Amino acid sequence: MTEKPLYELERYPQHAWIAMPLGPRSHLKLKNRVIVLGAGTFVELQKGAEALLGEEAAAVFYEAGIRSGSEAARSLLSEWEERGVDFIKRLGPLMESTGIGWLKVEEMNVDFDKKEGHMRVRDSFIARTYGHSEKPVCHFLCGFFSGFLSEILGERMTTEETTCESKGDSSCEFQFRKY
């Protein structure tokens, strides 16, 4: 059975806009413009950057992820009433096909006292589209989790991808900790 989507996209053809309202409390409806971007297009951006910048591209995508994750967390903190573990639990459905379709969360542990934890995911849109790689490739997602969790936990967080589906691993695993 298909789960009901968390968000219905709103279309504004006269402005060429598609918006994803966060929910009934959202005051960001008009600001939250989204675009339909193929996973392949995103991966081509990453591969293009890698061809031009080498290893620096990984850092660029990681840094972009941090900004994106921070912004997402700030928006959701203003929208969702839950905090702590309950807030984090809502991240799963948001990331999956009921939300933005980036990945499927299989397991997530966050130690709010130690400010560390891990997340195991499948179907990362980056790893699944990238093709085979010797190294993990989900740099943007690593940065996104760092930025997101930094906002939620109130500490500067860093994330490392320890396994990646692009390497042939069965899932992508992200370890995060404060620094």
Next chain:
Amino acid sequence: MMFSWLFGPSIYLLILDMFLDNPTEFINLREISRRVDKNPGSISRVLPRLVERGFLEQIQVGKATYAYRLNTVDPLVRILQESREKLQELQRQREQVKEEEAKLDD
């Protein structure tokens, strides 16, 4: 931060510049991150290449912890150090000229 200023912005060059500023120190990932004000996740993506290319030497200081230092015996690193000093001197001279020109304008 001479090379990053000249050829950057670049995290790779920020790190290299920082080590050129501190050529004798062994510095771990967390401290590099603090000094260049970037997330360790960004640093760890470019640091291995600096080691591979011989700009930095790496020593293991814990079970999975490493420290890094400028590889000052590498001839290429010495050339970078000399070039950097010359560039800094040139920059100082240019600033001096600008200051003198500004005084004349006043």
